[in-house]
Structures are given as structure tokens and as C-alpha cells.
Amino acid sequence: MPTVLKVEGLKKAYGTKEALRGIDFEVQTGEIFALIGPNGAGKTTTLRIVSTLLTLSGGKVTFLGHDLKKEPEKIRENISYLPEEAGAYRNLKGRDYLKFMANFYEETREKAEETVKRAEAIAELGSALNDKVGTYSKGMVRKLLLARALMTKPAMAVLDEPTSGLDVINSLEVREIIKKFAKEGISVLLSSHNMLEIEFLSDRVALIDKGLILDSGTSQELKDKYQAPNLEVAFRSALR
């Protein structure tokens, strides 16, 4: 499978504090690649850099052959980012929010409408899309945002804690949506604290701590390597 994203020796410093100390990984087309690690490990910083939200202090990021540093606009056209605590404009109706976002990616009104229809199908919010986002529950907002992230059929979706704060049912639905879209060829780079979620979703996993990738591979490979019954134990062993 062709490589969509290539991260080489990625470094990021906030003043004197080094958040990333040189990490390397690759994401293939249609692959779900997960970053797991404790708080402050550098997961969100990595996702933010890949999404062009933050600049890098060192190393190189290439997405579909475009250098992130030189051509961030090209990357923005092909990447959708879902931040961990993202919100939508409370005064806009759900459908209007989707239309507003679709207009950034589509050239014609017809294409934008098609994109919105796709988002409606993903979100499955029905008539609630005619209500203002301010009236939505947390789960509804998350589904709306996930639909926004996937409706443009990006080459890669960058999802930071996609099921954060959601109940079991909503989490299951969100995971199924992600899995379905990956099967259709969308690459996914995600981070999560939930190891079960990672095992269920991801094709490959990178264990990250203190700005460094400790190890990477499929869930099964990591479990076998550390002789662990699950990813949590494998991660603890890798930390040691």
C-alpha cells in the first residue's frame, strides 16, 4: 500500500520544553494508525503538527509528497482534523455548520450539497440537523464533528481522542463510522487513551512517551513481543 504520511525525526519544543524529541512513523493508504501514550507524551502535539495547526521545530513531515513546512495549504486540502475537545458554532444549525465547512472544500454549490448529504448520512442526526448546535448533547456534537471530518473524503483523517467523553453506545457508533471509512480508503491517524478502542480500531499502533516512540507494530505484534495479554500491559512493559 502506498505511503500517505511520512514523519521523520519530528521535533517540537515549546520554549525550552521539548514536547517531541524526534519521532518517526508512516501511515499507509486506508490504514488506521494509532498513537497511544500517557498525558503529555506528545500525541496531541504530533496530531496538531500533522494537521498544520502547529509548526515543527525539527525533522520532516511529508503528506502525499507535499512537504508540510513548504506547502501547508496542500495538506489542509487533503486532511481533516478532529481535535479532542472540538466544538461547533452554537448559533448555527447543524446542517448550516456542515454547509459552512463544505464550502471550504468544494468549488460548486452542487458539490457542496452532495458533501453535506454525505455528512448527514454519517452523522445520522435526522431532523436534529435543523436545530442549533447549542441545543445538542455532547454525543450529537461529536457525531456532527466526525461527519464534518469525513464528509469531504479526505486522504487522511486525524482524530484526537475521537470517542472522548462519549457514552458506550455513542462510542461504538463513532468507532464503526471510522472503521467503515478506513475500509473505503481513508487513512486515519488517531490517538486515544482507550486501549480497547485502539485494539478494535487500529491496524498499527505506536507507543509514545516523553516525546519519543518506544515501539510500534500491530496490536498482536506488540502483545506477542511483550508477552502481554493486552495492549495496556504491553505498553507498561515497553515503558520499563
Add this chain to the structure above:
Amino acid sequence: MKKFTNLLRKEIRELINKQLIISLLMMMAIFYFIGVMAKTEMKKAAATQKISVMDLDQSELSRGLAGSLKTANFEIEWNQEKDPEAAVQAAKQGDTYLLLVIPQGFGESIVRLEPKEISTYTFLRSFSIGGIRKSEILKAVITATNTYLSNDVLKKKVPDVPPDILKSPIRSKDFVIVKDRMAEGSASAISGMVYSQSIIIPIILFMIIMYSSQMVISAIAMEKQNKTLETLLTVPIPRTAIATTKMLAAGIVGLLSAAIYMIGMKSYMGGMMGNIRASASTNTVIKQLGLTLTGNGYLLLGIALFFAILCGLAMATILGVLAEDFRSAQTLMMPLMLLILIPYLLSFFADVNSLPLPVKLLIMAIPFSHPFLATPNIMLGNYAAVIYGILYMAVVFLVLVFIAARIFSTDRVLTMKLRWGKKKVVL
């Protein structure tokens, strides 16, 4: 361009919400109501007024004085008490605002040219303009009566010389000069009239700059508070466009709000100042001196205001980035508010040119000072000062936009925060 208008439309929609519309309508209604009330009060003051008169003299002169009051639109209510104290008590019980006590022997003493005091009592039942005006009218009547009486005596004593010449042997002809124009008139009357006619301009300037800046700072803070900024920064649109649309939308809505605000304000001021009417001669002198804003003058003032708004918006954009949420945005408005408030208040009380040089330079360094100074400068023909002010604001705006664009195109848009507890900017 399509993406830009898409974003601009969203920004305007976000700003024009139910709360804004309701608060603007409420404000207009309140101003209109106050204006109508003030107008009614002024009308009441101009209508027939009741005055309680205690005439202990019953002479021809005292009746003449009462007659003058009737001519001045007063309705006389004769007070039948025996002494002034009882008259005050009786008047206090009624609804009259004024009591005039003419003492016994008033007529005789005037004839003998011996001063005799009459007493006036004003019952201050409110602090309204109408209430104060009543006693002013009474005073004017007494002054007119004094003039009449003294003229009468002078005519009898020196029949060959007109009393006016006797009382004011020195006549003065007042001229006012503005630049190369000269006209006959009183400087204080002209200044008073120009002031009353242009008082509204600084208020308009203050409100437009405040409104627009407040909106852009809140818009950025709300993006942060609602966690929508991160998503917006990853969509395929230049970062500078995000900052520009916020400024533009706030500018448009700010102007619109200020216009609506001003309609209410005009009604309010119309009610308050409806009684101030320039006499035809004062108006002529003002025109002769060129102390009015011509089409070009309004254009210059408009350009000055436009650049001040731009400076305010750019400054608010930078301050908005420092805000963590809507609440902290309100606090961050403080420095901007002070920068607008200083020239605003100065425009009412002081002449910047007469201030000491360091203070003057300090005031001129504030970009918002220039639109406030523009009106008097345009009226007085100091166009160079206005143009320099505009150029200065344009330079300040470009510097601020450069800083704002730099912030928006780097990590600082997300990482820069003003932490009040630690009192330092975290970059």
C-alpha cells in the same frame, strides 16, 4: 474569494444574533422614550407656568410687575397670606414651583430710587431641566422689569439722552476671526453653538470604535471558548483571511450597530437640546466663518474614523488572541477602552494644542485621538493636521496588521495567552 465570503457570512451571522438585535432595539426604544420625555418636559417648561405671588404693596408698580409675569406666560395664583413665611408654607402645599413676595412700600421706594428687595422662592421639586428653567424665566422677567424701571426713571431725569446710552456709554462691536475669515459676532455665542452642534460627533466616534473592537475581541475569544478555532485553522483558507474576515465582519456590524444606536441617540439629543436654537444671525456668522462641516470635511472625518476603526480592529484582534475565553476578553478590552476614552473625554474638556508638549505628544501617539481632533481641525481649516493624523493611523494600522498576521500564521494563535495569575505572556 468564495471561501472568504463563506467565512465572512458566517462571522456576520455569528455577530448578528438575537441578543444583539434585542439589545439594539431596547437601546433605541430607551433613547427614544427618554427623548420624548425630555421634549415633553421642555414643552412643559415653555408652556404657561404657575407662579404664586404675594403682593403686600398693592401699588401700581407691583401690579405692573405682575402684569409682566403674565406677559412672560406665567399664570398668577395670588397668595392671600399675611406674612412671607406663611406664604412659603402655603405655596409648599400646592403644586407651584415659584413664589414671588413683593414687600410693602415696594412701589414708593422705587419711585424714591431707594433699593427695595423682592423675594423669589423656587421649590426644587425635581432636578429636571424644566424645573430649573422656570426660575430662569422668572429671573429674566425681573431683569426685564429692572431695565424697564431704570429706563423709565432715566427718561424722566435726563429726557434728552436715551437711557441705553446713559447706562452703556461704551459700545462694543465684536468680531471673530477664524484663519482668513472674519465676521461680526460674539465669540462665546459662536463657540457655544459650534460645541452644541458638534457634541454628537465624538459620541458617534467613541461608540463605533468601541462596538467594532468589542465585537472582534469577543469573536476570537468565543472561537477559543467554544473550541472551534482549532478546526477553523486547519481548513484550506489562508490564516490571514481568518483574521481579516473577523475584522471586516466586526467593522460592518459595528457600523450598523452604531448607526442604529445613533438614531436613538439623535432622538434623545433632539429632546434634550431641542430648546437650543441658533439665532439666524449666529448661524450666518458660523457659515461666514466656515465653522461648518462641508462635504469635503465630512469625507475627511469619515476617512479619519475609518482608519481609527481599522486600528481598533487590528488591536482587538491581537488582544483577542491573548484571551482564553469570553470573560477574559472583557478584561482585555480595558487597555483598548482606555486608549479610546482618553481622547474622547479630552475632546469635551481640553484643547490638545494648549497642553504641554510631552502630554500633547502622548495624546497624538494614541491613534484614536486623531478622529476626535479631526472635527475641530477641519472646522478651523487645519487640514494638514487631519491628513497627518490619517497617515499616522494608516502606518499604525499596517504595523498592527503585520503583527496580527504574524500571530495568526504561527503557533502563537493557539499558545499565546495572558495569564493574569502569573502576570506574564506565555508564548
